[in-house]
Amino acid sequence: MSSGGTTDGASSPPPRQQTGTGRWRSMARATMVPVRTFQASARTPLLQVLKTAAAAVIAWVACSFIASDEPPIFGAIAAILVVQPSVNQSFSRAVERSIGVIVGVVVAYLVALVFGAPSWLILAAIVISLLVGWALRFPPSSTVQIPISAMLVLSVGAQTPGYAVERIVETVIGAIIGVFVNWLIVPPLAVQPAHDAVATLGREVAAIMDGLASVLSKPTDEKFRTLLLVEARLLRPMQTKALATLETAEDSLRFNPRRSAHRDVLKTDAALMTMLGTVVTRVLGMTRAVNDHFDDELRSEPMTASIAEELRRAAHDLRLVMENVAPSSRDVERLSDPEPALTAPIQTLSPDPSHWILIGSLLEDLRRVREEILGAVDDLH
Numbered sequence: 001m002s003s004g005g006t007t008d009g010a011s012s013p014p015p016r017q018q019t020g021t022g023r024w025r026s027m028a029r030a031t032m033v034p035v036r037t038f039q040a041s042a043r044t045p046l047l048q049v050l051k052t053a054a055a056a057v058i059a060w061v062a063c064s065f066i067a068s069d070e071p072p073i074f075g076a077i078a079a080i081l082v083v084q085p086s087v088n089q090s091f092s093r094a095v096e097r098s099i100g101v102i103v104g105v106v107v108a109y110l111v112a113l114v115f116g117a118p119s120w121l122i123l124a125a126i127v128i129s130l131l132v133g134w135a136l137r138f139p140p141s142s143t144v145q146i147p148i149s150a151m152l153v154l155s156v157g158a159q160t161p162g163y164a165v166e167r168i169v170e171t172v173i174g175a176i177i178g179v180f181v182n183w184l185i186v187p188p189l190a191v192q193p194a195h196d197a198v199a200t201l202g203r204e205v206a207a208i209m210d211g212l213a214s215v216l217s218k219p220t221d222e223k224f225r226t227l228l229l230v231e232a233r234l235l236r237p238m239q240t241k242a243l244a245t246l247e248t249a250e251d252s253l254r255f256n257p258r259r260s261a262h263r264d265v266l267k268t269d270a271a272l273m274t275m276l277g278t279v280v281t282r283v284l285g286m287t288r289a290v291n292d293h294f295d296d297e298l299r300s301e302p303m304t305a306s307i308a309e310e311l312r313r314a315a316h317d318l319r320l321v322m323e324n325v326a327p328s329s330r331d332v333e334r335l336s337d338p339e340p341a342l343t344a345p346i347q348t349l350s351p352d353p354s355h356w357i358l359i360g361s362l363l364e365d366l367r368r369v370r371e372e373i374l375g376a377v378d379d380l381h
Contacts (some may be wrong), residue, residue: 002055019177031054033196047186048083055079066170074101075174081141082178086190090182094175095140100142101171104129104149105164125150179191183255191199191262194249197242198269201276204324208232208283209369211257215290216299217308225291232287235280246270273322277370279318282365293358307362310370317373 063072073113078097084090111125126147139330206341211228214220249266253259290298298304 004238006247024154026177045188048085048188051181051185052080052083054185055083058181059177062177063170063173066166066173070163072170075170075177078171078174079178079181082175083182085188086248086252086254087183087256088251091255093365094179096139097145098168098172099173100133100138100145101149102168103132103136103138103198104146105143105153105168107132107146108150109151109152116347118314122151125154154181168358181364183257184351187233187258188252189256189257189258190245190252190260191266192251194242195265195269196223196243197238197245198273198276199243199322201280202272202318204231204235204238204277205283206315206318206322208235208287209311209318212286212306213311214285214317215294218299218310223295229291232284235284237278239277242273242276246273249366275375277373279369282369285381286362286365289358289361298358301359303363307359307366312368314366314373321373 027122044301056079060072063075066072082090082094082096084093102351107129108125111121111128115121129147129150130143132366133146138146149167153167156163208228208231215228240318246266246269253266
């Protein structure tokens with residue numbers, strides 16, 4: 001054994017004990033973890049908060065004229081819950097809450113009519129209300145509202161004549177006010193995030209095609225090809241995100257007074273997303289095939305250089321489409337050549353037997369990619 005070495009039986013040194021300060025820091029971090037889980041990744045827009053507050057105040061004032069004996073809590077709560085990120089969601093939430101209150105009041109009335117007023121009646125009404133919501137397939141918001149309304153009617157309204165009817169009217173008025181305020185005061189739109197997501201996906205697809213052209217036309221190492229495959233696989237999550245933002249944008253346009261100015265943009269983005277769906281599938285397949293079957297002799301094939309050139313042209317034309325349909329998107333790199341590169345027929349030659357399956361699959365995928373992109377280019381012109 002050399003000096004400074006260790007024998008196989010030597011035990012490793014014990015872990016260093018934490019100092020008092022270190023233990024306190026660890027405890028503080030552990031304590032903060034549950035707190036952070038209750039925090040959203042982004043703040044709610046201040047305008048949304050102000051609209052919610054305005055709806056609650058207006059609902060409180062309006063409903064106070066209906067029943068002066070009771071504070072209009074139901075109306076204020078309905079207005080607060082109804083103000084949502086889109087007018088369509090506000091309308092849906094208003095209907096759900098109104099139905100929940102009405103059904104809850106009916107359940108409370110029927111339960112009291114059948115069982116009288118024993119001490120366990122409220123608990124029975126809660127259970128029955130939840131089962132009614134489940135049986136009628138109500139959404140969670142309405143299902144929860146039913147037992148709450150029934151419980152309040154039985155506990156508070158039992159001694160107050162007309163309490164149930166007043167609460168129904170109060171809830172409906174608060175819901176209507178919430179929808180109206182959200183519709184009137186700068187109704188939110190989610191078109192721009194969808195616009196940017198579609199444009200970003202298109203530019204990333206073009207970058208993958210340029211990377212494939214580099215693999216087929218010049219020497220690259222395995223690390224470059226593996227990284228290219230990883231980036232190509234990330235196109236799927238980007239595609240899913242873009243589709244989700246399109247659905248959110250479409251939802252924000254329903255019942256929105258500003259929808260006419262943005263409907264054409266969203267329609268174009270949806271059509272472009274359909275085209276990108278096909279292109280993403282083909283480009284991902286091409287990247288996977290090249291990564292799985294690549295060898296150094298592939299670049300010597302007569303058609304490889306032509307395929308690489310067609311990939312570069314397709315990437316150029318796809319960027320051209322993105323530039324035309326998303327001129328307001330941020331970080332868009334303007335093309336030096338604003339004209340479509342189009343394509344030229346590839347002269348088919350017999351490849352080496354070890355490459356003919358890969359070459360054939362690349363040609364077929366490239367044909368589909370070219371058709372989709374050129375169709376979009378023709379629509380722009």
